[in-house]
Amino acid sequence: MEKRPFGKTDMNVSVLGFGGAEIGSLDPRRSEDVHTVENLLHSALDAGLNVIDTAECYGNSEEWIGLVASKRRDDFYLFSKCGHASGLEGEDWDPVLLAESIDRSLKRLKTDYLDLIQLHSCSEETLRQGEVIEVLKRAKEAGKVRYIGYSGENEAALYAIRTGAFDSLQTSVNLADQHGIDRILPEARDREMGVIAKRPIANVAWASGDKPPANEYATEYWRRLRELNYAFLEEHPQDAVATALRFTLSMNGVSTAIVGTRNPERWVQNARLLEKGELSPGIIREIRERWATVASNDWVGQI
Template identity: 60%
Template sequence: MEQREFGRTGMKVSMLGFGGAEIGRGTDALAVDKLLGSALDAGLNVIDTAECYGESEELIGRVLAHRRQDYYLFTKCGHASGMELDDWEPKLLEKTIDRSLQRLQTDYVDVIHLHSCSEEILRQGDVIGVLQRAKEKGKTRFIGYSGDSTAAVYAIATGVFDSFETSLNIADQEAVELTIPEAKKKGMGIIAKRPVANVAWTKENVDRNDYAYSYWKRLQELEYEFLRDDVSVSVSQALRFTLTVPGVDTAIVGTQNPDRWRQNAALLEKGLLSAEEYRAIRQRWHEIAKSDWIGLT
């Protein structure tokens, strides 16, 4: 698996990373052990999770604490799962960071991201201070912002963050021009989340309350020709698009399927998209995308 320089951090990250949201929804430890163990053995070295992803942090800690030096560990704070207080109250943030370390069975993570924090809260400065103190105390090597649109623009402009995680895929391209170029100028490592648009085009119908609904609706209008191909071909094209976007260092993909990592890695065997393929997708986006098609958290 090819690795890329992760901004100014000095880390070299695998092009594909593991997103921990899905395993937090009732996956047993044996399945997670098989899934993550095989992924690490095959060259993946980025695991991204969050304190609000159910049991995700606990499962990762339980099955991978003994291999802590084999991967970069990213988590997020700001949605205080299980605590009846303001999500962005500084003392609570500090407690959730400590709780994350306990769950992950580690003394430190490589990056802590503020999880979709609003511009209003960012401007107050307190939450940024919490992350900076965590870095000073060695609880995290670097700090980052995970989010989209105008809040992300402000976060990048502060110059304090080392890492930027944002939604990016064939149905979500706002970041290509709005945020990623500036983040890259500032030396930030770039993580693409939701890189295959929840594979929404493979579903005949999607409930309006489903996480993938907005992407499904957009893709009905975008009508990329390659989405008519076999699923393996269309998913490969979508994933390769995300990784072809200039500035992207790694794309995190979540799954509960122990065999999925090798399947995802195989999708990249053709390498990145050609300049012509990339331009076609971008052109279609510019032709069809509406002004309210902003980055989706």
């Protein structure tokens, strides 16, 4: 699988990364769930993915990754996020809680260090206070994390980039979420930050047809895509997903796209979808021009 430089870091990351949110609700006490996660993680790594991205608030996700993949720690870069209490005593974004959360993630993931720790969509106001950034810097100085990043959208993402404190940015980039392509990605590129695209296939929201999807995160994308009315989304499902994924990975500055699934075969399938490489400039131009014509001012990045 293709590898790309991750900003100024020493990491070359696979263009597809494993998103840990999907496995968070699975139960380690159920043998069938154990089998599912083992197949998921090992099939992803065997397919050439070398990025696993999770978070403190993704249910059992960190524990699953520690349980199943810790013996293959040298095969992948491990990214997590912090900021929410998620069972710890204290308020979200409290500096003491933040430090405890990073230590908890290390314990759950059965590792001595994270390749990347990210602030998990905190507000611009919280960023401006500076304490949360200092916690991450201290974790880096202590060797608990190699690099620090920010995960979020819109004005908060711009502020995070402009601080110069972060090595990476995780933000929404997809057919239904193009707000940041012109506004945020260029600034991240200028500062040579690694960029992680989240929701790169817009939760496949178009597949719901005339009814909004059950996943609330996908509902806004479903509304937007109905107005954008891209003809290629009516093609064979795999072709539509391939175009959506290739679009995201064709955006200048994107290093890796995080995809979540519970289907172990999906990783090999997704890798094959990318064999044609980036979309042609003509197709990209058509997608972007349609967005410029249809998108309203409130179609901002979705947290």
